[in-house]
Amino acid sequence: MTDLFEETVVSGSETEDSTASITTGASPAVMGSGNLLSDSEEFKTLAKILFPDSEDPNLDAEQVTYLGRLGTQGLESLVGEVARVNEELAIIEHQTRDMASQNYQIFVQSAQTTNHIKKSLSQAKDFADKLTSGTFPECKSSTESFFGDTGASNEFMRCQKGVKTMLEKKPDMEKVLDMPWTVRRCLASSDDKLLPEAIKILQVVMDYKKGLEANESHVPVALVKTTDSVLELQSQIQNALLLKLQSPNIGLSDCLQTVQLLRNFFPSDQSLRFRFLQSRMSRDVDFENSRSWIFDTLTQHRAAFGQDSNHYLSTFICLQLNRVLTDLQKHIEVQTLDSLYTNASYFGESLARVGADIRGLVTPMFSDFIVRKTNHDLMQAEITFTRNLHQFNFSTCIIPQESSNLDLPTDLTPPNQLIPFFPLAIYCNEVLSLLNYIGKCPLTQCAPEVCHRLNASVAKVGSEIESWGESEKLTWEMREQSTFNRMRRIFEHLLVPHIDKVFRVLYPPTALSVITGISIVKCAENPHFVLLRSTKNFLSF
Template structure:
């Protein structure tokens, strides 16, 4: 059928189907219908179509004439509709032109309204959570109050809460500002705690304060040890600086007491605060004992300075110091051996100063001494021998010898209260040198005055020399043995008395002393020396 329709359409439309009829379905229906006609019908079809066309034209004309008014109105309506469509088109163009602005305005409004809505929601939530927010905002003030009132436990808990809050809400500015404020208060609290370490603290309070500092995590363990010792050292030094220094004896006694008590307390507090476990033993030793070593050195310096200035009773000072050093043996810091050289040096210097003054005084006295009209007591030696520790009465006849002997006795009496055996040799040598100097002064006096001596003056001078050789030297030897008993010295040194005498320890050397004046004595010097040495040996044996 399609092929026949194509052939028919090519016969009817040699130039092809017009464009306005290509999509017309009635054309193909008519062609199908036309294909069914017979020849007679096809011959008549053209005239039928012309008649039908003419009838349609006539009907159209009759319709137009009859309904011309309707056509006119329809035309006018069509024109008006066309105008309205143009106006509508123009309005739509304008609307399309302003739609982007309207869209932007609407979007802006939507954004603004969203912000307003968010702010309103936040304000509502803030009003609803006002109490909780107020508590958070008052945290810095609350921490400051706790710190001022000394409630460090509560302050630490609040600070820990703020720290957790800051980590959880680090993006919130107000929370960050609270954290910064709390950190400032944190430093204030740390400063106060360190200040408390610089006060007089008992062990429980000290442990509590160090516990607070450790919980603050401001220092490592090693740093905390150093900070602790520095703070306690500041308090300790302040305590020592408050001791009055007007009285040297009282200053030294108070220094010994406070140093012993406070140093022991600080070491105890340190060991309780930082337990000496196996892992930290070396660090402990290098921290506390190095500090304690410096404090002991400072004490020894103070001890030496005050002892040089002079004290009332050096034996009581020595007893306190020995007790001080012994008490520190409980913590492994017995330093008594460090104090011994200081006391030995000071005691010997005091003794030597006394001997020097006595020697210089004898030099002054012998220069102004006169032998005219001297009344001599003949039995002075016998009287002096009756009392072993009493000075010979013969010394009263000769003022320079009496004053000198009294000075030596004063020095020996001061030494006797606290006489270290280690000074036996030095004391003996000091007295030996002084007596040798006295012998030289006597010889110089004789050389200066011998030309002017009268008979009685020469006799008195001989008795002066005899008193020096026979009475004063043996008496000073006995006094020296009272201070340093030979038995005690031999036990200390582990030698016998003969070796002790040969070494010249606690034994004077009369021959060497009397050598400058041997020619001035009434008897030969050998006899005098032998008698003196024999007497000394007899006294030692007794």
């Protein structure tokens, strides 16, 4: 703003100098003519003096009038004109400065507003360019594609015609649109008789969809969604039929009907056989019902597919037998051996008719269990005997008179002479309890190992008695030593023979002779089948 004021003052000074020069140089003409504008040549000469840089100065009417007025004035007036002009310029300059100081905020706001307007106009220009270069062409192309031959407008018109056609067939279309709901109702119902209805609807929809794809270029949207909804339920219908086959109570007629319905879902008979046997691979059938489950499956498979021409059925039987044997292994620990072995033997005998006798696998399983239990129980009996023996005190032991008799009872009753010696009595009870348990299932296969383990246990007990006697005899009196010798004789002549007697009852030589083909005498003397009554550990008795 200060620069503007300075330019105004400078221009005023230049005007004053120019006016002075004009007055000085033009005075003869003024005095001679009295009218500067009366001669055009003189006006042109004056204009060139005033505007030397312009070839043809273009003056407006007010400037021409002012120059004309100056031309009519005298020299004195012209000299005073310069002072008057300078005075007017000073007044104008003063007024301009006052106006600028008073309206400074207005000027600043005007400048800011101008910049904002400029920026807004620039943004508006950019938006306009974007509309004209991008949006409008895209809108034009989208509109043309929408109203084109293949556009959405024509597609909507075709759909509208299809809807009108569907509305004309409203009763039939209601049934079609209700098909997904009908299929879901059949699946949710507990009545298996509704499954054929669901399969019938599915077949109708599948055939109709094939016809639509082959003969018509346009399918109504509602009909497409309906057919797709029904086809999505295909896997659920198939799973419902396979789940029905898993029921242990399904009869032969229901099974055949279900298999017939499943043929609609499987392209080949081989794949249907596989899925049938896969659905019968139930793990929830207990051991008692496994036999009937396997035989029912074999009967139903033979009725539905005839003779098996592949390995699926044999694989199914092997997997089921493995499951049965695993289940049997769990039952051995908790059930009685005799009933469980009887059921397993009957199971194997029944399966022998289809070439799947498991008795050869069941017997080693029971034999191994008996051997494991023998080792465990005898180890516990030995530990208990050792603990009781070290707690036994001969000074408090009361021995009846009949305990001197060393004759065995005629029956299997344990000798009463063991009662005063409670370590021997408890050991005898534990061994007899084990033999009674084995007697429920006396397998000859495990007889040698049981006999060997009994011999080892009896020898260990005898050695324990000898060791204990050697360590305690220095502290005994004559009566206690006599009682200890009597306990050793009872152990050798009563306890060991009684265990051997019970063992012979479980595994009699006659039965062993029949099975092994060895004579009865040799079986009675065979160390693998007889509890040895060796006295090599009791030479001091």
